[in-house]
Amino acid sequence: MLTPRRSPSYSLLLALFIVLASAYPSRAQQAQRLTSGWEFVRQDLGGIWEAVRPVVAGNPESVPLWEPVTLPHCFNARDAVDPAVNYYQGPGWYRTQLAVQNPYPGGRTRLHFEGAGQKTEVYIGTTKVGSHVGGYDEWTVDITQAVADFQKTEAYQKQFKGKIPFAIRCDNSRDLEMIPSDLSDFNVYGGLYRYLNLEYRPATSLDRLITQAAVDATGKTGTLALKVTFPETSSLPPSSPVAVRLLDPQGRPVGKYQGVVQGQAGEVAVHQFALKNPRLWSPTQPQLYTVELTLGSGPQAYHQTQKVGFRHIEFVEHGPFKLNGQRLLLRGTHRHEDHAGVAAAMTEPMIRQEMVLMKQMGVNFIRLGHYQQSPIVLNLCDSLGILVWEEIPWCRGGLGSPVYQAQAKRMLTHMVQQHAHHPAVIIWGLGNENDWAGDFPEFDKEKIRTFMKELNALSHQLDPSRYTAIRRCDFCKDIPDVYSPSIWAGWYRGIYTDYKAATEEEFKGVKRFLHVEWGGDSHAGRHSENPDNALAKITAGKGADERAGDASLFGGSARVSKDGDWSETYLCNLVDWHLKEQETMPWLSGTAYWPFKDFSTPVRPDNPIPYMNQKGVVERDFTKKEAYYVFQSYWTTAPMAHIYGHSWPVRWGDEGEQKMVKVYSNCEQAELFVNGKSYGVRKRNSQDFPAAGLHWNVPFTTGQNQVRVVARQGKQTVTDEISFRYQTQKWTKPTKLTLTKVGEANGLTTVEAKLFDAQGVQCLDAASWLEFSLAGAGRLLDDLGTSRGSRKVQAYNGHALISLEAKAGQTTVAVQSPGLATVLLAL
Template sequence: MRQDLGGIWEAVRGVEPGSPESVPLWENVTLPHCVNAVDGVHPDLNYYQGPSWYRTRLKVSNPYENGRTLLHFEGAGQKTSVFVYTTEVKTHVGGYDEWTADITEAVEAFKKTDICRELFNGEVPVSIRTDNSRDLEMIPSDLSDFNIYGGLYRYVNLVYAPALSIEKVFAFAEVDKTGKNARLQVKARFYNPDQVSSAEAEVKLLDQMGRIVRKERLKVNIEGGSLSLTDWRLKNPLIWSTDRPVLYTVEVSIHSSNGEYKHAEKVGFRHFEFIEKGPFMLNGKRLLLKGTHRHEDHAGVAAAMTEDMIRTEMKMMKDMGVNFIRLGHYQQSRIALDLCDSLGILVWEEIPWCRGGLGGDVYKEQARRMLTNMIEQHYNHPSIIIWGLGNENDWPGDFSQFDKEKIRAFMKELNDFSHKLDNSRKTAIRRCDFCSDIVDVYSPSIWAGWYRGVYTEYKKVSEAEFKKYKHFLHVEWGGDSHARRHSENPDNALMKVQAAGEADERAGDASLYGGSTRVSKDGDWSESYICNLVDWHLKEQETMPWLTGTAQWPFKDFSTPVRPDNPVPYMNQKGVVERDFTKKEVFYVYQSYWTDKPMAHIYGHSWPVRWGEAGEDKMIKVYSNCDEAELFLNGKSQGVKKRNSQDFPAAGLRWNLKFIAGENHVRVVARKGKVTVEDSIRFQYQTAKWSAPARMTLTKIEDKDGIQTFEAKIVDENNVPCLDARNWVRFSLAGDGELIEHQGTSWGSSFLQMYNGRAIIRVKSTKGGYVVVAKSEGIPTVSINL
């Protein structure tokens, strides 16, 4: 029996109470909850790293005689201690794996006290301390390009179990290349603190309709805690694939004098192979891995993503055409893995040994423990094909000594240990060349057109790297884009950058200051440029038959402490969508290459004003997977274009047109077989030239459902909008409204760079009045009074 404890809790951070019950300044929260829900993107403060406390009262009523009462944590950051009243029950180190605290004895002892009866009316007070303080002997390193969050940011469950229960089921499902001959091995580990010696077990295999495929009942002797139950041979199972992710259910039940306990796991029969010096094969056929990355991070909640949020995110990935994901850079929620299984997304999951170097014995033991937990807890997922052992382990900084040989020795230990725990999956690391020969699959650093070189070098550089390694897989590529910023000349930065013949990211390349000329520093960070970069990469991947696949970095913008100077401070803006799921234009570039369902998208839905000379030819691009498309400008057909993926940009679906001054309406009708899809946009075309920024305007542009949206614009001395202005703007509010800020988005940040001379902010209003203020250095401050 399992109960989600997501109801009302109380939380406080930054204190160490003598007793968890003695602090008066608690706030009501619901779980999951992250103590860094908003401060991770606060433009003026470092995000909080320290202790936090949570408390609640539980009505404990275990239905099993001699049963066990457990608290199950799906993840909590980063060191966690559990108390029943003032009795410490368990401490756990590690922010990303699952773990359990048995509170049975502590609960029973507390129930016998007068305090329980007189002060708590029979309820049991539970307090939990979390701590995300910096600790060099913990992974991940604080040098990592993501926040080390604190709090109960994944679900917590109250579990009742009989004296003998099942702790873990290991279900190994495999099938040969033909798909005809399958094997299912089932093992179980039991939770048996009372040392029950004998029981009866039943194993069932159910198909996707819930019908029994096979079952077996057997008597078992419970001694070592783990036991092999079945080893079945099966004929012609339905195969799990990325297009048709068929899942079976393995159900194990244990019967003893203490009661019955059931445990179910999903499994899938599939066969995969990385061909040496060749492509990736799934079920005997080549599959190009079309991948992305994921951090557990979201606007307004940080790591505390709800199940609905996670489901929305994973479905958006699948809708974009993703069939592969690298979970960066830590074990992630069981919810995400379950969705990868059911949606058909292959997975590289890794432990958070990320940057900084190598610590001592405590550090190493945590890495071993996290590797063990990750593999054991996610062993049954058919989606997982790779266990990641590290990321950017060539990056020093945490320790006075950076010894490559010691790092190699520990990487080899982890590699051997991973194969011992699970020899059915591959191991991999990204960006640590001096360890590339240790793991099964290696991903070097390739950032063509962003941190090094130009994007047209991508294929040449990738092929050169491919030849160095037995199994090559390219994860992490792309570039940052400031959502809503667009450019009439997006590739201008490439004129400043020399073709380098190499594309690796090096120390300091992520900085916006100093060093060599590079697009990441000297480009415009427009959505327009990133669309071209991605477009080029994807059209090249279609002509690389040896390629296993790639994973762009990342799917969604996320918070990071090491990028304070980005256009949205403390945000890594390389996402395909913003931190709140708002799609950027580049989402549709991927969709046009990776999906079959007919779609068409005109570039520029978030580009309200274009500019140029009167009568000048301007390009309209349509991203579509359809065979052909017809474009209309202001109601007049501009002709039909045929799609050709090798005709860059936009696979040939581009038109050079002359806009009229003022409003223009563009519509596309695309056809794929007998299916027709349409898209349209409206925008203003500005021919007036602007001079230096002189003034700012502030206008309310929307009022909907109690939320008002305000837009600040930069204009010159003649009130002509400065459409290339990137001024920093700071919004503030006085009065009865509430500024919606610290979201890490282009619309929910009170301090950010403008996009095309404008920026928006939203306000949650009350019945009273308020004043919104916009400030920009060197420009007169403006306000609006409502």
């Protein structure tokens, strides 16, 4: 997409987003991310001594063999999407040696885990110093005494040369008495896949700074209540001096307080600020205040800063959502913590890139599915202006024992305590698809209802200011404040034109309605001249919910998820229809498309990319699919225009046949040019499906064609253009496979496999399975979970690509397809 002129305000706003997104200081007095110098082994050890012994003994024959890694790191960076194996679920060990010197006399030293999967044990030397169950909440281990004890040993000076040996065991083994269930439609990853921090704190410090920002419905009066809690490991003085400054979004002081705080267990009140006409936080103006707190004085003082925002939220009963007294249609998506090549171990730059891509698509709401996510994500939602539904991983399987239930309550408590200061958060999610049995012999709806009520009460006790919600458990829909039913019109059930009627019917049955999870799968790079053909097999008006077995590609009733072509073309039509309808539903609080990015899952081995949920509008490596621009055309204001088909190199049809060209744009009008000829100006009308009226039926020339659009919004102009080949030759079934080198850049070679019939005509609708392999030097860039990064993949429009590292004269690539001769290519 070409956008020659962009408004200065957009560029400045995006720059501000990026600055703010990196502006959050460490939560500790002094903190260091522990990223380098780690070793890893993906198996269990005979005991903790095996993590220390090779260093102490210096024995080159010691086993097992450790590999160097950088944190964050996930056990399953590759095997989660390996088409030939089940992903690894079991223990793994990490080790390193660190110089630990707390600069504060009598201070405390801690390890702060932003998340680790799924059961974790921490050792210094051979001494276990802490453990945690749960893969997604933050937690800390006080290592002060253990470090001091080890520094007294002979090994500290002789074998370890003044460093402390750390070993950490993570374990993601299958366990029915843990959440989330292994029946979940996502991988339960293992490893130190979020950042690990070493923290130094003075003798008196805080465990939590609790900020409760509130504003009345008029927005004229705001309050900010401050409380603190102290670490359980601290020896608390009777009282300590405390000083607080409150800074407005421009960094100007607007309040200050000096006093004394009592050193005692539990929450301790500090002060409450009153503000007149506070600057309100919203998706278009994410105004953030800063709290600066100092505990104690002099060089032993503890300092902490925290961002807060003032906003008023309301889900109107039997009505829409209001922010700061005005209706706001929640335009949302979902996020899983998953990325090509690293799985859950996304770095901060990766996370920032993902969240900015969402904002640029027009998102103002996100559901974090299905677990508490990194504090980096929440900070970005605050600074970018993205409202949040965050939930605990009680997902599928039923209800376990008291141990299972205690974990759910503990993770809910941690999620609320750790993220309640974020103005972006509006909903605490209590569960997902809890009507899905399978983990236990007993599936008792009343017991599930009872436990759901307990979670609901706990959430309101911890945070009365926010709503609770669940998705898809109809026998519990009366318990939380907000309910989202299952509506998958045009994918798992029904046709997409059923969407509005199905939504209206569900809306009538609950007090507060919000529709999260809708959409469909698309195989990136696959396009269709007749995308809606599968709809002819399906009877309209027979329900739009998802039922057991609907995700299967085999058996059962007719449904697009099984019988459709999985093309990007169909998904764009489905999304386009949904967004068109949402503009005519004034009672609707909002929706969230499932999901933003393709992600790995163990329960979908037969998908066109094995073990991938392909419903994203971007691929697992951030490559945009066509549907991204459909959302952008409805949800953004900066002028944009995108001709459908940037990844469609060959279209097909008869000579002289009228073919549709669609342009997704938010501009008032657009003019289309095909091979230099204008086909007229069309005005945008969101209710003129498809592409909001910006569609033309035009003839193509056999061979190469050039299509260009000029879109106008007031005095601003944006353009886009594509070129493609138009094929009029007909084909039969594939009988021949070819493999050619098509590119070389940045040390990578790209090869393309194509399918042809007996007459040598490319089979442009072929969806045959293709499998690449390599012999000799080099390696395939596979197991990435993308259409161009998988060694086993269904063809998209009769071809598929993959990249590799190769050495001239030493690398041979092969591709095979069932029933066809294998093809070799020497590079």
